[in-house]
Amino acid sequence: MTAAILIFLLLVGALIQGLIPAAAWLGLSKPPILPAVALYYALVHPRGLAVTAAILAGMIQDTMSLFPVGTSALCLVVFALFVQETRETMFRDSVLTVAVLGAAMAAFTTLGLYGMLSLNTLSVEMPLWWVALKAGGNALFGLGVAPVVWWVADTLERHVGLTTAEVR
Amino acid sequence: MRDKNFLFWVILATFFLVLLNLPPAVSSSLREFFRESMATYQGGVTRLMSGVQRTSSAVGNITEVIQERDRLDREAAVLRARLRTLEPLARENEELRTQLDYQKRVSLKTVACEVIARDDGYGWWQTLRLDKGRKHGLTGNMPVITPDGVVGRTTEVSDQTCDVLLISDRSFKVSVRFDQEGSFGILHGGGVSLRGVHSTGVLCVPGPFRVDYLRKDLAIQAGERVMTSGLGGIFPPGLMVGRVVRVTFDETGLYQHGDVEPVADLGRLRSVLVVTGQQSGDQ
Numbered sequence: 001m002t003a004a005i006l007i008f009l010l011l012v013g014a015l016i017q018g019l020i021p022a023a024a025w026l027g028l029s030k031p032p033i034l035p036a037v038a039l040y041y042a043l044v045h046p047r048g049l050a051v052t053a054a055i056l057a058g059m060i061q062d063t064m065s066l067f068p069v070g071t072s073a074l075c076l077v078v079f080a081l082f083v084q085e086t087r088e089t090m091f092r093d094s095v096l097t098v099a100v101l102g103a104a105m106a107a108f109t110t111l112g113l114y115g116m117l118s119l120n121t122l123s124v125e126m127p128l129w130w131v132a133l134k135a136g137g138n139a140l141f142g143l144g145v146a147p148v149v150w151w152v153a154d155t156l157e158r159h160v161g162l163t164t165a166e167v168r
Numbered sequence: 169m170r171d172k173n174f175l176f177w178v179i180l181a182t183f184f185l186v187l188l189n190l191p192p193a194v195s196s197s198l199r200e201f202f203r204e205s206m207a208t209y210q211g212g213v214t215r216l217m218s219g220v221q222r223t224s225s226a227v228g229n230i231t232e233v234i235q236e237r238d239r240l241d242r243e244a245a246v247l248r249a250r251l252r253t254l255e256p257l258a259r260e261n262e263e264l265r266t267q268l269d270y271q272k273r274v275s276l277k278t279v280a281c282e283v284i285a286r287d288d289g290y291g292w293w294q295t296l297r298l299d300k301g302r303k304h305g306l307t308g309n310m311p312v313i314t315p316d317g318v319v320g321r322t323t324e325v326s327d328q329t330c331d332v333l334l335i336s337d338r339s340f341k342v343s344v345r346f347d348q349e350g351s352f353g354i355l356h357g358g359g360v361s362l363r364g365v366h367s368t369g370v371l372c373v374p375g376p377f378r379v380d381y382l383r384k385d386l387a388i389q390a391g392e393r394v395m396t397s398g399l400g401g402i403f404p405p406g407l408m409v410g411r412v413v414r415v416t417f418d419e420t421g422l423y424q425h426g427d428v429e430p431v432a433d434l435g436r437l438r439s440v441l442v443v444t445g446q447q448s449g450d451q
Binding site for chain 2: 065068
């Protein structure tokens, strides 16, 4: 059931993320729904499942764009593992924690992707101020989206009997 | 416990080393698998949203819709009348062509496609996803156009879908020719304008395209048409790209830059034509 919920969240997340138009005035930023799904699993679930969720979310995001497969996955896994290692030191059930981590994850992913693209032959030809604007915009969206995704995922898992206490 | 932890990191590092260095064939099969899985849902959701948007817009602007219908009726009547006067001219044209033995004219073979998703999932590139792919004869690097002008070129193609890099993307480059002046240049996309109307119905408001390093003695005027030159091997010559909006000298004064306004409405694309080849025929 855990796998079914993960796949459902990733599929719906990818559809919504693809459908919502990018905000041009924020450097073509988009609500980072797939990273928010990865964040939920990093905060709530064991390490194996958190890494799997981050890899799948990243790979779906890569196949939606022109990124080489694995680029987003690497960024998401690095952040997910950081959250896994430090989550016991945070108030992880607090909306504020989820929102701040959502913003941090979105900004980290954006800058990480830009860094990896700079190392790659595939160029996006964006000025640096545009990348900074994009990272800020994504962080702003992450701030709002992560708590919503967290609430949806948590509610779904509770409905099918996977309470938060059981899956930790 | 420590051994188990070490093993986890080794497996993860190996996985990413392999994933990021996959051979192109394996990597593209993986991409195709995900794209094909998503395409059905993307197409369905896009069509649903488009239907909802059209219906709500029609209900909200019923007076405008009626006025628009009346205007189109009048326009159709004028066009029908004009067509009747043109028919004899068309016949005469055909007769003269036959007499001059001047029939061979190249036309484009195209495949009509519907847009099922717009822009990449994270807003890095300006792309479209179309509902046709390899099974319909599409491959990478094919020109994508509308009746107005050039839209972009195909990039990745799977059996049922195909991605298009829009001409407005900063990484897009195409060789162009200025219609009156006859000079050539490389045009590249100008990205997205931060100003302008952005909504769910509009993909983007593209910034003006740019043609750099034009000779300073060229007398390029605002309003001049910019067409594909046919150089570069992807776009056939003569496809409309845009119109010059302004020409400026660069800082050194050695070259000119031309800003070009696109003719195709890139923000509201619902369907496009992919040019799969050229055909010759008697016209």
